[in-house]
Amino acid sequence: YGVNLLALLSPVLWQKECVKGPEVWCQSIRTASQCGALKHCQQNVWNKPAVSSIPCDLCKELVTVAGKVLKDNGTEDEIRSYLEKTCEFLPDPGLVSECKEIVDSYLPVIMDMIKEELDKPEVVCSALALCQSLQKHLAAMKLQKQLQTNKIPELDFSELASPFMANVPLLLYPQDKPKQKPKASGDVCQDCIQLVTDVQEAVKTNSSFVKSLVAHAKEECDRLGPGVSDMVNCPFLLKNSVL
Numbered sequence: 001y002g003v004n005l006l007a008l009l010s011p012v013l014w015q016k017e018c019v020k021g022p023e024v025w026c027q028s029i030r031t032a033s034q035c036g037a038l039k040h041c042q043q044n045v046w047n048k049p050a051v052s053s054i055p056c057d058l059c060k061e062l063v064t065v066a067g068k069v070l071k072d073n074g075t076e077d078e079i080r081s082y083l084e085k086t087c088e089f090l091p092d093p094g095l096v097s098e099c100k101e102i103v104d105s106y107l108p109v110i111m112d113m114i115k116e117e118l119d120k121p122e123v124v125c126s127a128l129a130l131c132q133s134l135q136k137h138l139a140a141m142k143l144q145k146q147l148q149t150n151k152i153p154e155l156d157f158s159e160l161a162s163p164f165m166a167n168v169p170l171l172l173y174p175q176d177k178p179k180q181k182p183k184a185s186g187d188v189c190q191d192c193i194q195l196v197t198d199v200q201e202a203v204k205t206n207s208s209f210v211k212s213l214v215a216h217a218k219e220e221c222d223r224l225g226p227g228v229s230d231m232v233n234c235p236f237l238l239k240n241s242v243l
Helices: 011-018 029-034 038-044 054-071 076-087 093-116 121-127 134-149 157-165 168-172 185-205 209-231 234-240
Strands: none
Touching: 029 038, 029 093, 038 093, 038 121, 054 076, 054 093, 054 121, 076 093, 093 121
C-alpha cells in the first residue's frame, strides 16, 4: 500500500501523470476520477482477483454489510461510517487519513459502485486501495525471484585451483612418459598467470573466497608430504602470501 502520488500533485501535474495509462489511473477511485477512467478501472482492473490480506478481507466484509444497509434504505452517514471503518485497517496512519479523505470526497460515487457491484465487494475495496491486484502481486514476486537467482554465485576455490595444484607433484618430480610431450616452461608459466588472474578476480567479487583459498592451499600442501612441502616452503607461503 503506497501513498497516492496524484493526491500530492497539482491538477496540471497529475494530468501529465494520467498519460501513463491504467497503472496510474487505477491506483484508487481518486486517481481514476481525476484521469476520467472510473468506468475503465471498475470494469477492467478492480474486478480482477485480489491478494488475500487483513485490510482487503475485512474491507470486503464491511462493504458487503454496507451494501445490505444501502438496500434497506440506509442513510449516507451510515454508509460513510462503515467505509471509514474499513480505512482503519490500513497499517499506516497516513494511509488511513488518505483513505478517509477519499471516502468523504467520493462518497456518492462509492455508493453507486456498491449498488452496481453488490456481489463483488473487492471492486470497491480496490477502488479504496485496500485490496491489491493478485496479478500485480505475482508479477512482483516473480521479478524478485529472478533478481535473487541472478546473484553472483559463490566460487569454489577447489574447483578453480585443482587442475593447477594437481600438477605440482609432476612439476617437482617429472615422470618418464615417452608418449606424452611435457609442457614447456612457458606453458606452465601461462597456467600460473591465468590462475593468479582468476583468483584476483574472485577475491574482488567474493569476500569469503580468501578463506576458501587459504584452506584449500593448506590442504594441498599437506598432501605433498613433509619433504616436498619443505621444498616449496608451504608454511612460509601460507603465512605471508597476500592476494
